[in-house]
Amino acid sequence: MSIETEKKKTYRSILKWGDPNHIEEPNKRLVGYVKKYMAVTDEDIKTPHLPALDEVKLDTPSALSAADLESLKNIVGKDNVDISDYERLRHSVGYSYYDVIALRKKAKIPLVDAVVCPRHEADVVGIIKFCDEKKIPLIPFGGRSSVVRGLDPIKGGISLDLTKHMNKVIKVNETNKSATVQPGMFGPAYEDYLNNYKTENSSTGYSCGHFPQSFEYSTVGGWVVTKGAGSLSTGYGKIEDMVLGLKFVTPKGIIEIKDYPRTAAGPDLRHIVAGSEGTLGVLTEVTLKVWKFRPDNRSYFSFLFKNWEGAVAALREIMQGEFGLPHMLRISDPEESGIGLMVEGITGGPIDKVLSLLGYKDGQRCILMGSTEGDKDTGCLIKKKVKAIAKKHGSLYLGASAVRGWYRHRYNDPYLRENLMDMKVMTDTVETACSWENLPKVWAGVRQVVKARKPSVCMVHASHSYENGSMLYFIFISKIKPGDEIDDYLNYHSSILNAIIDNGGSPTHHHGTGRLMAPWFEDFSGKTAMGLLRAIKAELDPNNIMNPGGTLALDFKGDKKKSFRI
Amino acid sequence: MSIETEKKKTYRSILKWGDPNHIEEPNKRLVGYVKKYMAVTDEDIKTPHLPALDEVKLDTPSALSAADLESLKNIVGKDNVDISDYERLRHSVGYSYYDVIALRKKAKIPLVDAVVCPRHEADVVGIIKFCDEKKIPLIPFGGRSSVVRGLDPIKGGISLDLTKHMNKVIKVNETNKSATVQPGMFGPAYEDYLNNYKTENSSTGYSCGHFPQSFEYSTVGGWVVTKGAGSLSTGYGKIEDMVLGLKFVTPKGIIEIKDYPRTAAGPDLRHIVAGSEGTLGVLTEVTLKVWKFRPDNRSYFSFLFKNWEGAVAALREIMQGEFGLPHMLRISDPEESGIGLMVEGITGGPIDKVLSLLGYKDGQRCILMGSTEGDKDTGCLIKKKVKAIAKKHGSLYLGASAVRGWYRHRYNDPYLRENLMDMKVMTDTVETACSWENLPKVWAGVRQVVKARKPSVCMVHASHSYENGSMLYFIFISKIKPGDEIDDYLNYHSSILNAIIDNGGSPTHHHGTGRLMAPWFEDFSGKTAMGLLRAIKAELDPNNIMNPGGTLALDFKGDKKKSFRI
Numbered sequence A, B: 001m002s003i004e005t006e007k008k009k010t011y012r013s014i015l016k017w018g019d020p021n022h023i024e025e026p027n028k029r030l031v032g033y034v035k036k037y038m039a040v041t042d043e044d045i046k047t048p049h050l051p052a053l054d055e056v057k058l059d060t061p062s063a064l065s066a067a068d069l070e071s072l073k074n075i076v077g078k079d080n081v082d083i084s085d086y087e088r089l090r091h092s093v094g095y096s097y098y099d100v101i102a103l104r105k106k107a108k109i110p111l112v113d114a115v116v117c118p119r120h121e122a123d124v125v126g127i128i129k130f131c132d133e134k135k136i137p138l139i140p141f142g143g144r145s146s147v148v149r150g151l152d153p154i155k156g157g158i159s160l161d162l163t164k165h166m167n168k169v170i171k172v173n174e175t176n177k178s179a180t181v182q183p184g185m186f187g188p189a190y191e192d193y194l195n196n197y198k199t200e201n202s203s204t205g206y207s208c209g210h211f212p213q214s215f216e217y218s219t220v221g222g223w224v225v226t227k228g229a230g231s232l233s234t235g236y237g238k239i240e241d242m243v244l245g246l247k248f249v250t251p252k253g254i255i256e257i258k259d260y261p262r263t264a265a266g267p268d269l270r271h272i273v274a275g276s277e278g279t280l281g282v283l284t285e286v287t288l289k290v291w292k293f294r295p296d297n298r299s300y301f302s303f304l305f306k307n308w309e310g311a312v313a314a315l316r317e318i319m320q321g322e323f324g325l326p327h328m329l330r331i332s333d334p335e336e337s338g339i340g341l342m343v344e345g346i347t348g349g350p351i352d353k354v355l356s357l358l359g360y361k362d363g364q365r366c367i368l369m370g371s372t373e374g375d376k377d378t379g380c381l382i383k384k385k386v387k388a389i390a391k392k393h394g395s396l397y398l399g400a401s402a403v404r405g406w407y408r409h410r411y412n413d414p415y416l417r418e419n420l421m422d423m424k425v426m427t428d429t430v431e432t433a434c435s436w437e438n439l440p441k442v443w444a445g446v447r448q449v450v451k452a453r454k455p456s457v458c459m460v461h462a463s464h465s466y467e468n469g470s471m472l473y474f475i476f477i478s479k480i481k482p483g484d485e486i487d488d489y490l491n492y493h494s495s496i497l498n499a500i501i502d503n504g505g506s507p508t509h510h511h512g513t514g515r516l517m518a519p520w521f522e523d524f525s526g527k528t529a530m531g532l533l534r535a536i537k538a539e540l541d542p543n544n545i546m547n548p549g550g551t552l553a554l555d556f557k558g559d560k561k562k563s564f565r566i
Helices: A011-015 A028-037 A042-046 A066-076 A085-090 A097-104 A121-134 A187-195 A220-226 A308-319 A334-343 A350-357 A376-392 A401-408 A413-422 A439-452 A485-502 A518-525 A527-540 B011-015 B028-037 B042-046 B066-076 B085-090 B097-104 B121-134 B187-195 B220-226 B308-319 B334-343 B350-357 B376-392 B401-408 B413-422 B439-452 B485-502 B518-525 B527-540
Strands: A114-116 A138-141 A158-161 A169-173 A178-181 A243-250 A253-257 A282-289 A299-305 A328-332 A366-372 A425-435 A456-466 A469-479 B114-116 B138-141 B158-161 B169-173 B178-181 B243-250 B253-257 B282-289 B299-305 B328-332 B366-372 B425-435 B456-466 B469-479
Touching (some): A011 A085, A011 A097, A028 A334, A066 A114, A066 A121, A097 A413, A097 A425, A097 A485, A121 A138, A121 A282, A138 A282, A169 A187, A178 A187, A220 A282, A253 B527, A299 A308, A299 A376, A299 A401, A308 A328, A308 A376, A308 A439, A308 A456, A308 A469, A328 A334, A334 A366, A425 A439, A425 A485, A439 A456, A439 A469, A439 A485, A469 A485, A485 A518, A518 A527, A527 B253, A527 B527, B011 B085, B028 B334, B066 B121, B085 B114, B097 B413, B097 B425, B121 B138, B121 B158, B121 B243, B121 B282, B138 B282, B169 B187, B178 B187, B220 B282, B299 B308, B299 B376, B308 B376, B308 B439, B308 B456, B308 B469, B328 B334, B334 B456, B366 B376, B413 B425, B425 B485, B439 B456, B439 B469, B485 B518, B518 B527
Parallel strands (some): A114 A158, A138 A158, B114 B158, B138 B158
Antiparallel strands (some): A178 A282, A243 A253, A299 A366, A328 A366, A328 A456, A425 A469, A456 A469, B169 B178, B178 B282, B243 B282, B328 B366, B425 B469
């Protein structure tokens, strides 16, 4: 069913997630389920929809003059300026559903005029100065894993690709238990470096503690400026909790924040850089907390609850228990749990019968999965406490193996989107954070809107939880409307976002804001806060060269509450 | 030796710390020590230095016109505007050493022109609007416990006293485990309210988790805008870690941040409000995390180390152990430990002899104290882990009772300052946060500068620690130079601050910046960051009415690196 990624420079090679050689064959039962519920025919499967196998060829040449290109080459060296069609397109899109469908349709989209790869901070300073003088937009570029249209070069300009050269660990400081790293380093390279940093202080090396689903194809700098969360964030925190110090080059100059453990010396500007999403400047260095790498101490657990309410109650009690926190902790709602058990071949079999007799019925039952890391005794105690809470809420212990499997394959789900879209199946995700008080209505309200479109699947899980609430992650699956792919998606997406906000959820917990959330961002922030963000922007980037065109609604002029196309 | 606080409205009643009826008689051994080392004579003790027992009488009338006063009364009601000499002076000073010595000398200091007590948020909005139109400075006022000259009304204006009316808990939300509270509520009232909020969810009530030394005479709003830390912050976090949501009235409008557990929706403006120290607006409501109140689960421990290096190494290993954290954790350096054991009557006695024989010698040995709270099993495990680390570093277990005593008297030390100053003894504190890497040189460098003045005492402890470093707290004691009290103090203070910064410490961990640190703040922040802070100020408070005159160096024009007088 899957289309091999061509070695040629095709549109498909740009829209395809992750490792070009990794084709994730969907589980047979999942294909059966999708075929049945989405009315996918064998014919659909045989003839992939908009496969985008053409070689990239643009009809818009770079808008930069020969003199400008020469100036850029003088700053970073001639090998570090690229205006080829393929690289320009590849640097003009992320992995949002919007980006992907636009690529499949070869729709006319805004393009960067050149890709520039700085070698070091001095190059970044030089490029920013040049762009500021010439008023050329500049878009910092990392792993391009944005699913919120963080990279759309609405006004053209230069993509500043930090991954080619600025991709190294500068220093591991074992005394301070921290690492200073360049922004363009990808997750696996960073983690490998730390794992292999073995000394008498930590004979098994260190770990970065940040493992988003995009881990393999996202960068340290991208994590920070978009405020990402890893799958173990319940224990390790979100990336902004790990930032100890940084260097940030803006058109106005460099902000350097040293790695003091804490200070009461005025507002904490680390929290202006985190979440700035390329609109204020370029991160050139960041000092992050690290942890001891002790994979042998990892411990897994899972439970089955009779219903969503019980699972939520247990999750909340764990998060509010004041006994320490598991590192991973997630509950799946009945639909996600149901599909999970179906895919594993449990549903309809003998185990399912026993579970049903015990009161754990398909369509109601919910799975909780978790893990602990770090100190072994502490992990044991936390697991024991979690078990007691789960038991109190009427759950059944399911052991460790399911979680171990999830852990092993945790980066693979995004690979499935291509296969589904080939079958005319739309699949996308939105996420939010809400208080425990609002969680039931956000869950129900968003599900209602997703399910109002028929046929549709809405799988929900709560992970990344806190004392006062939790993230909710919605995976929605429906049919593509051939011919009207883009507007149809945008309308659906808008209705889902509205349901999140109207029921008391935040626009995003960890995907970031980008241009996708811009139509909601101003109302969410409020007038005074929005004025403040624009004043911050005007101070650091007076000519609006940094990632302009809608991100964080700083210069967004479109309709409110409505996902937009360009 | 102590002077009874007069019932009359004296200067002394303003400079005296805390409960007017609480006179803290210094321990006899401490008095003996101070007499000996500071060459304090019986004559000095008999004739208190600058006792400031006169009734307050100002020779500067309020600069507000009758019409302005009338307008103010129309906004908040006539009972909520006060221009009496006593209240104007009381609202024009905090408790910095500078404030206190200025009061003792009845020096001419800047004064507020009126004290205004808003009844609710609408009053705050009205007063800000009035002041903004009339360009009258407005200084938010809470517990006035600032030790960094946060309240000095350099340009006169209005003190906005939030403690009279805006001092209530608005809501306890047990589902979200949070409390929403008004800014003018004092620590004990807030904690009592929570302790007594007993329900089936928590039969023993809740706790705020924030217990700074100023707890009894500081307010919730003050904690937040100055980024305070409580004595249990190692476990509960600093106050800025507890802020979930807030409402903040600025001249430009209201910033409201709802209590979403987390969001990736742009920069986190909670961290602009925290640390703003009255310069951007007035906090009118804050939602904070709360914890279950379980005093029975509290557990204490203490150890004696052979030297400072061993104590620091143990502290660092505990903070980096990944097994959870004690709630209180502090190590005292040899001088502080020595004075502590002397005051307890240990030094020179039979126990001292045994300790010396075991290698724990006076002048080198260091005390570690700590406590755990929350879940009992977790506390037990943490204590066990701490014991193992302390043992590894050659310490002797001292049991719980010393810590219990410290805990009981933890708010009392500030009461001693009056007695010491009466004896012509200067005593003040500075604090910093530094990485583990810099800690030894900050400790040694600051001590060197303090001790260069003879005679002097320099007691240091490290508490409020983190994975990558710790706060260091310096208590310095020396002789007052009669006649030259102010400049002599400012020069000494400047040299100490310079030693902190030059050796790699931050200007403050939890006291805040105020006007005291202004001469260091711009260089500490850097040019671009300082420009950004000024742009934030200009956006929210374009007429510079909010706490103007040096705080955070926003409009500071004095010499750098030099504590200033007005």
